[in-house]
Each structure stands twice: as C-alpha cells, then as structure tokens.
Amino acid sequence: MVNERDTQYLLLTPGPLTTTRTVRESMMQEYSTWDVDYNGIVQSIRTRLVELATSDAANPDTHTAVLMPGSGTFTVESVVGSVIPSDGKLLVLNNGAYGARITTIARMLRVDTVELGQAEIEPTDLGQVEQMLAGDPEITHVAMVHCETTTGMLNPVEAVGEIVRRLGRVFILDAMSSFGGIPMSMELTGAHYLISSANKCIQGVPGFGFVVADRAKLEATEGWSRSHSLDLFDQWHEMETNGGKWRFTSPTHVVSAFARALDELKDEGGIEARHTRYVANQKTMVKGMRALGFRTLLGDDLQSPIITSFYYPDSAEFEFQKFYDALKSRGFVIYPGKVSHAQCFRIGSIGDVQPEDMTGLVGRISEVIDELGVRF
Ligand SMILES: *Cc1c(COP(=O)(O)O)cnc(C)c1O
Numbered sequence: 001m002v003n004e005r006d007t008q009y010l011l012l013t014p015g016p017l018t019t020t021r022t023v024r025e026s027m028m029q030e031y032s033t034w035d036v037d038y039n040g041i042v043q044s045i046r047t048r049l050v051e052l053a054t055s056d057a058a059n060p061d062t063h064t065a066v067l068m069p070g071s072g073t074f075t076v077e078s079v080v081g082s083v084i085p086s087d088g089k090l091l092v093l094n095n096g097a098y099g100a101r102i103t104t105i106a107r108m109l110r111v112d113t114v115e116l117g118q119a120e121i122e123p124t125d126l127g128q129v130e131q132m133l134a135g136d137p138e139i140t141h142v143a144m145v146h147c148e149t150t151t152g153m154l155n156p157v158e159a160v161g162e163i164v165r166r167l168g169r170v171f172i173l174d175a176m177s178s179f180g181g182i183p184m185s186m187e188l189t190g191a192h193y194l195i196s197s198a199n200k201c202i203q204g205v206p207g208f209g210f211v212v213a214d215r216a217k218l219e220a221t222e223g224w225s226r227s228h229s230l231d232l233f234d235q236w237h238e239m240e241t242n243g244g245k246w247r248f249t250s251p252t253h254v255v256s257a258f259a260r261a262l263d264e265l266k267d268e269g270g271i272e273a274r275h276t277r278y279v280a281n282q283k284t285m286v287k288g289m290r291a292l293g294f295r296t297l298l299g300d301d302l303q304s305p306i307i308t309s310f311y312y313p314d315s316a317e318f319e320f321q322k323f324y325d326a327l328k329s330r331g332f333v334i335y336p337g338k339v340s341h342a343q344c345f346r347i348g349s350i351g352d353v354q355p356e357d358m359t360g361l362v363g364r365i366s367e368v369i370d371e372l373g374v375r376f
Pocket of ligand 1 (some may be wrong): 073074076149175176
C-alpha cells in the first residue's frame, strides 16, 4: 500500500476517490487503441472481473465482462437500454437518488417501467417485491441498487435476488459503489447483470464502467439496444471476437490505471481484505464523529462501510460551505448530502485511505467545529 501523500488533499468522496501514486503513474504509458499490447490488457481486465464476481472459478464460461466508456451512469444506461426487449417491462426498486436515476433512464428510453418507491431511509421491502412480481406477469426485469450512495444504505440484494430468480425474472444490479469493496458474487446476489465503474472500490480513475453478465442472457440480446454508442451487445461482441478491441476510441490511460488497480487489489489480499479495511475506516470515523456529537442518518444495521451520512449539527453556527472549505484547507475533501428530507453531509470511507487517516480527519473536524463555534 502506498501511503506517501503527494496530493493536495484526500478525497473522502465515493468517486473519484483517493488512488495510489502507482495507479496514477501507470497512466504515464501511452497505448494505441488498436495495439495488441493494449488489447491484451483489456482481455486480462475482463477475465479478472469475471473471476472477482463469480464464485465458480472452475467454470468461467458462464459469465463474461464488457467495458463501456463514460462515467458509471453511461453503463447503467447501456444495460437498461440494451438488455430489455421492446415488449419487456422493468420494475425498479427505488430508495434513493441512484434508484430514481434508473427509472429516469428507463422512462426516457421508453421502456415500460414500474417502480417500488420507498423512503430513502427504508430498506427494500421484500414482501412488496414479491407481491409486485407475482401480481404482474408482464414484468420481465428487475433493477436495484446495492449500496445506495445517496444515504450509504446497504440494500438486501441477496434476498431480492432470490425472489427475482424464483419468480423467473432477469435481475440487473447497480453495484457501482460496492463491487470490489464488499464481498459478493453473481451466484449469491442472483444478478444476471452486475454494473460497476473504474473509480469506485477497485480504486482506479474515472473514465469507464463495466458489466459482468450472465453469458447466455447477454448473448440473447443482439439487436435490442435503443442506442448505438451504448449498445452493450455490440460492445461486448467486438471485445469478445476481436481480442479485447473497443468499438471506438477507448480511454487507454484509464484502462492502464485500472489494470494496475486490479493488481493492487490482489496485493492487498483481495476483496475480503479491502472490505475489512473499509469497515475499519468507517467504524473509526463514525466512532470519532459520534464522540464529537454528530449523529448518523442511518442506524448501524442498515449502514454500509462505503459512505456515511451525518445530520448537520443543530446549531446556527454550522454552515456546510464553511465547514467544507475549512476541512479542505486541512487536507480532506468530504461530500455534500443528497438526501431529500434531511440536512446531511456525507463522508466516504473508500479509496486508498486507512483508519489512521480517519483519526486524522476527526481531529481536524474537531478543530473546525471549535473554530466555527458549533455547539451540539
Ligand atoms: C457512483 C454511482 C453511480 C454512477 O455515477 P457516475 O457519476 O455516473 O459515475 C451509479 N450508481 C451508484 C449507486 C453510484 O454510487
């Protein structure tokens, strides 16, 4: 692990996040999109993603991976727009801004869409999921977010996946902010399509997203896409049949950094070890914040180790912008809130950060609230 700090501040944000110097240095190499060296890197990334996302390593042919340019949302849009046939119907389980975004994307693409909408602080209601699926045979696909980055809530993906599979539907999982940081597999989550991106828990830099897919399901989707640039099948087919080639100009530097980030994930001890570190980061941070008087939006039972929402202190002296700026000048960038009905800010615990960094952060926050005159 590289702890030598050579950046102006640590990003305690859920992407882009703090990366190692070695990940950033791997972008000094230049590659051609057409070159065999580069395409070999792409193929090795695809293979490693399938290995990370499946428990049945002995049988790698059941799953496959596709990389898609753009931020994570572009990959969500690519999946929603490409794997649901024109007569299909989507159920979105929505308890936060990222769930809502899936619905927005689906409706703009004219996908027949229904939603199970819940409050942002409520976990997915399993009974209602089962009822909606049993009551509406037209629903062909179900989409949900694993870690709702809006609040930091971890949704019960395995229980939902079990219901979706038992009732014979296709399951699309937005595991954007959790894949690589929380142990999971296609088998245990029941996902047919698992979506994540380069700049979250794998600790690469932003520029592309990826999908690990059930191979048979993806192979059946040829010609279904509602977009050319975001055609998931076409992108996959090009990579699969042309040795890792992208259809259009690919983000070569980002891909190079991502390959390095995958090496570093392995060196750290894999996803289990990274999860342990993120849990330690999050627990250290929350313990310190609670000792100062801050309250978390969610109870510990619903909370992920990825990002935590804190209520603003109930004090006229607290102004988020001043708080943010004072922390930034002390070397820490935090995240504004995104919850609709409460005044919150968020602190991420992912990236190349350690529990000691969290202790340092809490120390600086203590100074800043004193300086601002905030009382709890
Ligand atoms: C980060 C994130 C996304 C994608 O966001 P982009 O800004 O497009 O990269 C989607 N879903 C979840 C849950 C996320 O955390």
